[in-house]
Structure formats: C-alpha cells, structure tokens
Amino acid sequence: xxISLRGVRGSIPTTGPETAHYGGNTSCTVVSEKDWIxxxxxxxxxxxxxxxxxxxxxxxxxxxxxxxxxxxxGLGFFNPFFDPSLDVHIWGPASNTHSLHSRLSRYxxxxxxxxxxxxxxxxxxxxxxxxxxFDIGPFTIQxxxxxxxxxxxxxxxxxxxxxxxxxxxHEPALGSMGLFTDKRWISGxxxxxxxxxxxxxxxxTTLEYKNKIGxxxxxxxxxxxxxxxxxxxxxxxxHHDPSHSDEQLNELISDLKKRNNYSFDYExxxxxxxxxxx
Amino acid sequence: MPAYEIExxxxxxxxxxxxxxxxxxxxxxxxxxxxxxxxxxxxxSFEDTGEMxxxxxxxxxxxxxxxxNLWQPENLPLVRTLRDCYPxxxxxxxxSLKGKMEKxxxxxYPIIGRAGKFLGAVAIFWEAKDL
Numbered sequence: 001x002x003i004s005l006r007g008v009r010g011s012i013p014t015t016g017p018e019t020a021h022y023g024g025n026t027s028c029t030v031v032s033e034k035d036w037i038x039x040x041x042x043x044x045x046x047x048x049x050x051x052x053x054x055x056x057x058x059x060x061x062x063x064x065x066x067x068x069x070x071x072x073x074g075l076g077f078f079n080p081f082f083d084p085s086l087d088v089h090i091w092g093p094a095s096n097t098h099s100l101h102s103r104l105s106r107y108x109x110x111x112x113x114x115x116x117x118x119x120x121x122x123x124x125x126x127x128x129x130x131x132x133x134f135d136i137g138p139f140t141i142q143x144x145x146x147x148x149x150x151x152x153x154x155x156x157x158x159x160x161x162x163x164x165x166x167x168x169x170h171e172p173a174l175g176s177m178g179l180f181t182d183k184r185w186i187s188g189x190x191x192x193x194x195x196x197x198x199x200x201x202x203x204x205t206t207l208e209y210k211n212k213i214g215x216x217x218x219x220x221x222x223x224x225x226x227x228x229x230x231x232x233x234x235x236x237x238x239h240h241d242p243s244h245s246d247e248q249l250n251e252l253i254s255d256l257k258k259r260n261n262y263s264f265d266y267e268x269x270x271x272x273x274x275x276x277x278x
Numbered sequence: 279m280p281a282y283e284i285e286x287x288x289x290x291x292x293x294x295x296x297x298x299x300x301x302x303x304x305x306x307x308x309x310x311x312x313x314x315x316x317x318x319x320x321x322x323s324f325e326d327t328g329e330m331x332x333x334x335x336x337x338x339x340x341x342x343x344x345x346x347n348l349w350q351p352e353n354l355p356l357v358r359t360l361r362d363c364y365p366x367x368x369x370x371x372x373x374s375l376k377g378k379m380e381k382x383x384x385x386x387y388p389i390i391g392r393a394g395k396f397l398g399a400v401a402i403f404w405e406a407k408d409l
Contacts, residue, residue, distance in 0.1 A: 094392070096392060145391075147284050147287070174291060175288075175290075175291025175292070176295045183281060184279055184280070184281050185281070185282060185290060187281070188281075189281045190281050
C-alpha cells in the first residue's frame with residue numbers, strides 16, 4: 001500500500017515561503033494498491049491529482065471524512081470528474097437531515113461553483129456511510145464517527161499486508177477529563193488500533209488548545225498519546241494550523257520529542273511525502 | 279472490547295462537567311458510568327467499582343411512594359426509558375445508604391445516535407423540592 005500526502009494543512013490553504021516545506025494545501029491523501037486508488041478527502045491538495053494517462057484505471061474512490069470546506073474545496077478541480085470513461089465513487093458521512101448529494105451540491109453549484117454535481121461527465125456514484133464496513137478492490141475499510149463538529153468519520157484501511165488509519169480532524173480529548181486511559185472511552189481508537197501508519201490531527205499546541213476547546217481539533221500532546229494508546233507503529237501529525245510556519249512547526253516537533261519518549265516513530269506530515277507500507 | 283459510540287463518550291464527558299448526579303447505562307441497563315456527584319447516592323466510586331451489571335446496581339435503591347410503599351423497578355424512569363426509548367421524569371422517595379428517606383426527582387432520556395440507533399440511556403437525579 002502506497003500513501004501519498006497531497007495536502008496536510010488545516011482549515012485554509014496557505015501560500016508563501018514560510019510554509020513551503022510542510023506545504024499549504026488542505027487535506028488530501030492518495031492511497032494506492034495494485035490498480036486501485038483511494039483519494040482521502042478533497043481539500044485543495046486534490047487539484048494536483050492526475051492519472052498520468054494510466055488507462056488501466058477505470059474507477060476512483062473518494063472517501064470524505066466530513067464536508068467542511070477544507071476537505072471538499074478541491075472537488076471542483078478534480079480532473080477525473082471530467083473524464084466520461086471513469087467511474088468515480090464518493091463515500092461520505094450520512095446526516096439525519098440532508099442527503100450527501102444535497103450537502104455536496106451546496107458547494108458544487110452556483111453561485112459557489114459553475115458546474116453542477118449532476119452535470120459532471122464522469123459516472124458519479126454516491127455512498128452514504130456511518131459506522132460502516134465496506135470493500136473497495138483490495139481494501140477493506142471501516143468508517144467510524146469521531147468527535148468533530150458535524151457528521152465526521154475516520155477511516156481504517158486494511159490492504160493486503162498493512163493497515164493505514166486516517167483521522168485528520170478529531171478532538172478525542174474533548175471534555176474536562178481529557179483523554180481517558182480506558183480505551184473503550186476514546187473516540188476513534190478502534191480505527192487506529194495497531195495500525196502500521198496513523199495520520200492524525202495535531203493542529204494545536206497544548207497552549208493554543210486551551211482557547212480552542214470544542215473546535216474539533218487535537219493538540220500535539222494528545223495526538224501522540226492517542227497513538228501510544230492505540231499502539232500504532234508510525235504516527236504522522238497533520239492538519240497543521242495555517243498560522244504555523246515551517247520554522248514554528250520544526251520547533252514544536254523538536255520540543256514535543258524532548259518532552260516525550262514514545263517507542264513508535266512520529267513526525268510531522270509534509271506535502272509530497274510518500275510512504276510505502278509493506 | 280470495542281470503544282463506545284461517540285454519543286456515549288460525549289455524554290460521559292458532559293456528565294464529568296456537571297455537579298448533579300448522572301448515570302449512564304448501555305442498552306440493557308448495565309451501568310457503564312456514573313459521575314462524582316452520583317457516587318454519593320451509590321455510596322461507592324466509579325474508580326472502585328467500574329461498570330456494574332444491572333442486577334448489582336439496581337438493588338442499591340429502595341424506591342417508595344410518599345406512604346412508604348415499595349415501587350416495582352419497572353416504574354422507574356430509567357427502566358421505562360430503556361424499555362420504550364423515550365424520556366421520562368418522576369419524583370419519588372428513596373432510602374439513602376444511611377437509612378434516611380430522601381425525596382428525589384429523576385429525569386431519564388435515551389441516547390439515540392446519528393444513525394438513529396438506540397445506544398443507551400442517561401438518568402439525572404435532582405434533589406426534589408416538591409412532591
């Protein structure tokens with residue numbers, strides 16, 4: 001299973017030399033195995049995706065954790081949507097009030113976007129998911145609701161030989177007690193348990209988090225503790241705050257490593273990073 | 279064991295922040311969490327007991343009407359909520375751990391998750407002002 005990070009910035013894209021190393025595009029990760037491709041979230045990192053004339057691929061699956069703008073703003077610029085020879089499946093969290101089609105159409109319709117969802121040339125198939133299990137090609141996928149404002153899921157993706165857990169927007173320590181030690185009381189822990197790689201929200205510092213409780217995001221300390229409790233092998237911290245420059249992020253990860261000595265590898269996710277799980 | 283649904287977890291986080299006694303059960307009535315104010319009613323702490331089967335914790339209460347007649351458990355708000363997936367409220371008397379009769383009100387509600395699934399129930403105990 002190959003993991004390609006196309007966007008690791010949270011909330012809003014950033015540009016400029018101060019964020020060039022870790023990247024300014026919002027959430028998008030491409031997972032591939034054999035001739036199957038999963039695109040996780042449709043943030044601005046999605047615009048760089050193309051099949052490079054790979055004609056053997058006839059289907060692409062987009063898995064959306066939720067429908068906040070930083071996770072769907074790239075959809076309108078996703079090239080496969082405009083290829084009539086492709087089947088594009090979108091999997092997104094169900095809501096009690098509106099269909100996935102109706103919620104996506106809020107963005108993919110005038111005045112926000114000139115092309116309607118129903119007018120996309122590809123064959124588009126929508127799937128509403130909740131606490132679900134489903135198979136796509138060689139992948140077995142579990143989605144579970146996690147703590148974040150609005151219907152939001154995380155994904156556990158099992159390939160033939162490895163497991164990748166993807167929880168880019170998550171506030172597992174919401175509440176007065178913080179992160180519980182009993183795993184049954186931790187949002188999202190089932191998704192990450194013993195994963196080979198976990199990509200997890202770490203938008204804030206501990207100090208910043210004190211003023212942003214309930215915003216739906218995690219601080220770096222809680223993210224690493226979550227990964228430790230889940231006993232993952234490798235953690236990538238993502239959804240970098242748009243106000244954090246490369247220099248600040250380097251300082252934050254350096255300080256974090258000085259304070260914590262975990263047995264697993266952990267580092268900051270960077271746009272362009274590619275990881276092969278074997 | 280798998281983690282609880284986030285709707286249950288969020289109810290526990292809320293209960294942790296409240297100064298009123300809160301009990302959370304699973305769909306079969308097993309007590310999966312109670313907060314610190316509730317510890318005074320049960321006479322024990324969640325830290326010590328952990329989760330309790332319904333047969334264990336339900337016998338702690340001796341619920342009565344104002345004339346001292348014992349109530350059947352099926353009339354309790356929480357039991358009715360577990361049966362009907364509907365909220366209930368009732369004021370009645372319980373015998374405290376010290377043998378003293380105390381008037382309380384209980385409000386119970388079902389936890390219905392995003393997928394419309396019944397996940398458990400919550401009971402909140404209030405000090406009753408009037409019967």
